[in-house]
Amino acid sequence: MNPSASGAGAPPGLVGRLLDTIERVGNRLPDPAALFLILMLLVWGLSWLLSGVQFEAINPATGEPIRIVNLLSGQSLTAFMANMYRVFMAFAPLGVVLTAMLGLGVAEHTGYINAALRRMLSITPKSLLTPALVAVAVLSHVAVDAGYVLVIPLGGVIFYAAGRHPLAGIAAAFCGVSGGFSATLFVPSSLDPLLASFTQEAGRILDPALVVNPLNNWIFTTVSSALIIAIGWFVTDRIIEPRLARTEVDGDTKDLPKMEPLTAAERRGLLWATLAMLVALALFVLSLLPETSPWRAPADTPAVLAGGNPLLVAQAPVMQSIVALIFILFLIPGVVYGYVAGTVKTHRDIIAAMTKAMSGMAYYIVIAFFIAQFLAGFNGSGLGTLMAVEGAVLLQGLPVWLTIIGLIAMTGIVNLFIGSASAKWALLAPIMVPLMMQLGVSPDLTQAAYRVGDSMTTIITPLMPYFPLIVVFCQRYVTSAGIGTLVSLMIPYSLALTVLWTLLLLAFWGLGIPLGIGASFHYPAG
Template sequence: MQQPVPEAASQRGVMSRFLDSVERVGNRLPDPAMLFLLLMLAVWVLSWALSGVSFQALDPRTGDPIRIVNLLAGESLTAFMANMVSVFLGFAPLGVVLVAMLGLGVAEHTGFINAALRRALSVTPKQLLTPALVAVAVLSHVAVDAGYVLVIPLGGVIFYAAGRHPIAGIAAAFCGVSGGFSATLLVPSSLDPMLATFTQSAAQILDPDLVVNPLNNWIFTTVSSLLIIAIGWFVTDRIVEPRLARMQVDGDTSQLPTMEPLTAAERRGLFWALVAMAIAAVLFALSLMPGTSPWRAAPHLVPDGSHPLLVAAAPVMQSIVALIFVFFLLPGVVYGYVAGTVKTHRDVIAAMTKSMAGMGYYIVIAFFIAQFLAGFNGSGLGTLMAVEGADFLRALGLPMWMTILGLIVMTGIVNLFIGSASAKWALLAPIMVPLMMQLGVSPDLTQAAYRVGDSMTTILTPLMPYFPLIVVFCQRYVKSAGIGTLVSVMIPYSIALSILWTLLLLAFWGFGIPLGIGASYEYAPG
C-alpha cells in the first residue's frame, strides 16, 4: 500500500519544481551586460521598422505626432560612434556609484564598518537580538553590498553564540540586507541618488525640465525600515526558528568564525572614528543654519512653500553622494590610523583602489546600459510606448491602486531574473515612468512602487549573485543545506514583505503622507 506523501514534502516537491523552472529560464538569459547589448540592437531594428509609420499619438512635449527615428540610418550610426564616449561618461549612475564607493571602500577595508557592526551587536540584549540584527542589516545599505559579506555571516555567528539556530540568524540578516534592500534607516544610501538619476532621465523623455530630488523616497524608505525590522523579528522568532528546531547543526563549529570582542586597538579606533564622524556632522549642521548658507538654493529657485535646503536645486541636495563619500572616508581614515590598519596615506589609496577594482563588472554593465538608454530615448520609442500605454490603461479604467499594484508585481517578477537593482530600473524606468506620468502619477510614486517590487522577491531567486554565497554560509552549520533549504526558509519573509510593504505604500498614497523631500503623488502634464 502506497504511503501518503506528507503535506510538507508535497509542498517541497512543488516548490522544487518551480525553482527548477525559474533556474532553467534564468540560466538561458544572457549576462546583464550582453542583455543590454541585445536590447540596444533590438531597439535599432525596431526603430528601423517603425520609422516609416505615421502615428496619430501626439508628443506631449511638442504637440506634434510622434515620429520614430531610424537608428540604422547612416547619420544615426555615425552619431552613435561619435557620441559613444560622451554617452558613457554622461551616464549619471556611474559617477554616483563610483564616488560613493571610494569613501565606503576605505571605511570597509580599514575595518571601521566591521568593528562598528560587531560592537553594535555585542551590546544588544538577547531578547532584542533579532530586531537589532535586522536593523543593522538594513543600516548596512549605506555600504551598498557590504552587508552581504559582513552582516549575513555575522548573523549566523551571533545566533550560534547566543545558543540559537545559526541559520535563523543568517535568514534574519538576509531579510534585512536583501529583502529590505530599498529601505533606509534614516541614513540615505547611494541607492537613493542612483535610482533618482534613472527616474529623472526617464521623466525627461516627456518633461525635459523635470528634476527629481535624490531624497524623493526618503520618508517612505525610512518608515519602511521599521516595517522590515518588525517583519524580520516576527517571522524569525515565530515562524522560521521554530521550524528550524528539527534541523541539526552538524557543521565543524570548531572552524567557524567567532564573534570576537573588539581588541583594545579596535575599541580606540572605533571611539575616535565615531568622534570624528560626530564632529563632522555638527560642523555640517552648523553650516546649514545661517540664512546665507551656501548650501541653500538661491531664492529665485525656491518654489512657494518650500525650504531652500530641501529643493532639488539646493547645493546640499546636489551633494548627497559627495556627503556619503566624506562621512565614510573620514571615520574610515581615523579608524585606520588609530587601530593600526593604516600606516601611511598609501594604505588609504590602496583601499580606494581595491574598492574600485571590485567595481569593474559594474563599469562594464554601465557602458552597455548607457548606450541602450541613449538609443531608446533618442529613437522616440519610449515616448510612443508611454503615450500608447497610457491610452490603453485609460481605456481599461482601472483604479489607480490596481495600477500601482501591477507595477509592483511586474517588478517582483522581473526581479527573479535580473538581480541588479540599477540594471532593472535602467530597463523599466524609460517605459514605466513616462507611462505613469501620462496617467497623472508622479515619477516619485512610480519609483517608490519599483523599490517595493525590487526587494520582495530577491531573497527567493538563486540567480541573485550573492545567493550561492549565502548557501555556503548555511552549509558551515548544516552540511546538507542547499538552495532549496535557503528558499524554503526565506519564503515566509517574502510573503510578508510582499503583502505588508505593498499595503504600506498604498497607505502612504491613500492618506497623502509625503514620500520624501520634494516628492509628490500626482503629475500634471504641461
C-alpha cells in the first residue's frame, strides 16, 4: 500500500515548500540559550544608541518622560557584573519549575503516573475511546513532558488493540498533549504559576505594585480542556481515521509496546497511593475552612477590603503556595505507590528519583540563566516601557478584539520556531503585557491570548523537540511514515484549534466570564 494514496505521504506543492522553508529557517536559529544571549547584547547596543535621545513619551509609572539607560556605561557594566548571580537567583520561574518537578519526578519515577494513566484508559468503553484518550493526554500536563513519552505511544497501542488505526490514536494523543498544552483538566499544572510569574514581572515594568494570581487563567484553561477533547474527538473520528482507512499497517507489531493490564502489585500500589492523595486533599480542604485559617489573607489586605475572597486573592498564602502544593500532592502518592508496589525499597530511591528529575532540568537551568540576564537588562534599560507606550499609541485605533487576535497569531508564528512555552513568554511578555496594559487590557487576558497561540501550532512544526520522537512512534506501525505524514495528520487539528479556541477566548471576553481566580479583563481592574 502506498501511503500517499490516502494523503498520508509528504505534503505536495505549496505545503511541502512551506514546510521546507520553515525547517530551513528554524535550523538556522541559534540554541535558545544563545538566542537570549544575542538578544541581551542587542538590548545593550540599543540602549547605547538611544540613551542620548530625548523622548516625549511619558512613563505612566513615574509621570516623567521616558529615558533610556545606557547599559554599556562603566557604571551599568560593573553593576551587571556585581548583580549577575543575584539576578539569576531572583529569577522566579526557575524556582517554580524546579520545585514542582521534584514532586512530579518522584511520581513519574516510581511508576505512579504510568499506572494511573493505564488504569484510566483500560476501563474506558470503546465508543468513548477517543475522547478518553484526549482527556488523559490533557490531564498529563500536570506531569509536564510525561505525556510525550507515555501517553502518545500508548495512544497507538490502545487504538491498535481496539482494531482501529494506530496512527489515529497517536494523532489524537498528540492533539491532547501538545495541541492542548495550555488546557488543564481541573488540576492546575506547573505551567500556571510559571507563566504568571513572567506576566507579573513584565507588568511591573509599568506597575511596580502589580500582583498576578497564579491561577489567573484557570477557569479558561479548564473550560478549554472540554473544547480540546471535543476537537480531538471529532477530527480523529470524522477526518483522520477515515483518511487513514487505506493506509496499511506494515510495521513489525510483534515488537510493539503492549497495553498490558496492571499487575497485582501495581493495582495495590495505585489504590493506596490514590487513597493517600485523597486523604491529603481532604485534610488540606479542612484546613481552609476556619475563618482563622492561616491559609487566608489577613482581613486588612487591600484586596480583601475591596470585597475579595480571603482565600482567592493573590496575597493569600494558599494562592502563593500553589507550586508547593503541586510538589506535595504528587510527592505523597508517588512515595506511597513506590513502597506498596515495590518500585521503591528505601528512602534513597526517593532521593534518586528527585535527582533524576533535576538532571533532566539541567538544560532549562542553563537557558534560565540567560533569560534572567536578558530580562534584567531589558527591564532596566527602559526599552520595554518605551516599546509599550509607543506601541499602544500605534494600536489605539484598533478594536481590542482585533489586537487580541493579532497577539494570538503572532504567538502562533513564533511558536513554529521556538518550542519552549516559558522561553517564548519570556521573550514576548516584557513587550506585550505592558503594551496591552497601555490599551486597557489586563495582564490576565494578555496571558490567556498567549496561551492559545502557544498551543495551536506546536503540533505542525518539525522544530518542536519531541516531533522526531513522535515520527518514530508512527514508523513502528507504518514504516514509510515521515515528517510529512505527521504534519499532514495534524494540520486539521491545528486549524480547528486556531479558529475555535480563539473564538472561545473572545466569548469569555465578550460575555465577561471570569478567566480565573482574581483575574480581570481590563487594566486597571474595575
